[in-house]
Amino acid sequence: MFKVSPQVEGISNKFIKHDSNMLNQIYGTDDLVPYWVADMDFPIANPITNELARLVEREVYSYEFNSSNIFQAISNWNRDRHGLQLNPENFAQVPGVLSAIALLIREFSNEGEGVLIQTPVYHQFRRLIESAGRKAVNNTLKLAGERYEMDFADFEQKLKNDSVKIVLLCNPHNPVGRVWTADELRQMAEIAAKYDVVVISDEVHADIVFDDHQFNSILATGYESAISIIGSPAKNFGLNSISNGYIYSDNEAYIAKIKAASSSMALDHGNAFTTFATIAAYEKGQEWFEGFLTYTQNNVDWVVGYVAEHMPQIKVFKPEGTNQIWFDFSGLGLAPEPLKSLLAKEAKIGLTPGTWFGEPNENYYRINVASPLEQLQASFERLKAAVDQI
Numbered sequence: 298m299f300k301v302s303p304q305v306e307g308i309s310n311k312f313i314k315h316d317s318n319m320l321n322q323i324y325g326t327d328d329l330v331p332y333w334v335a336d337m338d339f340p341i342a343n344p345i346t347n348e349l350a351r352l353v354e355r356e357v358y359s360y361e362f363n364s365s366n367i368f369q370a371i372s373n374w375n376r377d378r379h380g381l382q383l384n385p386e387n388f389a390q391v392p393g394v395l396s397a398i399a400l401l402i403r404e405f406s407n408e409g410e411g412v413l414i415q416t417p418v419y420h421q422f423r424r425l426i427e428s429a430g431r432k433a434v435n436n437t438l439k440l441a442g443e444r445y446e447m448d449f450a451d452f453e454q455k456l457k458n459d460s461v462k463i464v465l466l467c468n469p470h471n472p473v474g475r476v477w478t479a480d481e482l483r484q485m486a487e488i489a490a491k492y493d494v495v496v497i498s499d500e501v502h503a504d505i506v507f508d509d510h511q512f513n514s515i516l517a518t519g520y521e522s523a524i525s526i527i528g529s530p531a532k533n534f535g536l537n538s539i540s541n542g543y544i545y546s547d548n549e550a551y552i553a554k555i556k557a558a559s560s561s562m563a564l565d566h567g568n569a570f571t572t573f574a575t576i577a578a579y580e581k582g583q584e585w586f587e588g589f590l591t592y593t594q595n596n597v598d599w600v601v602g603y604v605a606e607h608m609p610q611i612k613v614f615k616p617e618g619t620n621q622i623w624f625d626f627s628g629l630g631l632a633p634e635p636l637k638s639l640l641a642k643e644a645k646i647g648l649t650p651g652t653w654f655g656e657p658n659e660n661y662y663r664i665n666v667a668s669p670l671e672q673l674q675a676s677f678e679r680l681k682a683a684v685d686q687i
């Protein structure tokens with residue numbers, strides 16, 4: 298069962314999220330509650346803990362490969378949850394989602410060519426593109442009232458003019474929280490087909506979808522040049538530091554090429570802890586996951602409702618999916634430095650700066666709400682007190 302146990306003092310001082318050097322670097326103080334990293338503060342599902350305990354008790358760590366059971370478990374989960382039919386033969390395993398992206402960029406483009414991203418977007422995308430010697434091409438999302446949408450006219454222009462070989466899609470989108478509709482993905486695939494561009498879809502947040510929104514995979518468009526990074530239990534089961542990345546494509550030539558690349562660098566050897574945890578998560582973790590999703594949805598609703606009622610100057614983008622909420626603080630009328638100081642030093646709330654995501658406007662910030670509700674409530678009450686003083 299999902300539970301929100303109190304934080305155990307001392308266990309967290311090596312977590313990146315709480316690391317005081319990093320906090321001082323980002324915020325100029327470590328005296329704040331961190332909400333900046335996309336991981337969760339909750340204990341993981343019991344069935345996963347039990348499987349890890351079984352592995353430890355076995356006391357033997359011989360070479361052990363069990364990837365076919367992992368692929369089957371991820372396939373079944375996606376069939377039941379998202380109606381996706383995935384062939385367990387068409388998966389490739391790599392150490393993580395980011396290493397999947399790094400490998401795919403190298404396999405499906407050449408140095409100097411373009412990789413399109415939809416900014417503001419998860420900051421590691423740009424880093425991976427540029428460190429592979431490729432060019433990051435921005436297709437900035439446009440604001441349509443309360444939500445972000447894809448700018449398809451600009452998208453097509455960029456595919457036409459910028460030697461783009463890959464579209465790196467984030468679905469659900471971190472940080473703006475959109476869960477792309479089947480229609481939006483179909484339009485994207487149609488334009489990509491016209492210019493013969495590969496679409497790589499990072500679907501690591503696929504299961505964290507709220508209200509009546511529905512996750513649609515790029516795979517469901519049937520686009521033959523689509524690749525999904527699917528089913529890593531990092532975000533949905535809180536296994537960030539022990540999860541792999543799973544690449545999937547129905548395109549036989551692509552998946553053969555990806556498997557060969559992963560194998561050539563010996564990246565496909567799973568670690569026993571990851572293997573045990575992943576199979577347990579997808580086979581036995583459903584009840585826990587439903588509890589987690591309900592709790593997170595309630596946190597999102599509380600934060601959105603509280604800000605709307607008490608700090609209407611702050612614009613909140615209610616997420617359709619992901620643990621993140623994206624904010625625009627422009628309405629407070631503060632310059633970037635006073636805003637930063639109000640958030641970190643007065644409200645003591647460690648948000649992710651929007652500028653990290655390619656957002657030129659310094660008034661934007663992201664929060665990860667996978668934390669105990671009481672903690673979030675105390676943080677937002679402090680924020681309200683600080684805002685009331687302006």
Ligand SMILES: Cc1ncc(COP(=O)(O)O)c(C=O)c1O
Nearest residue numbers: 335393394395419471499501531
């Ligand atoms: C969209 C997205 N992709 C990838 C990652 C990181 O994945 P991994 O740690 O498995 O490489 C994150 C983590 O926040 C993310 O939000």
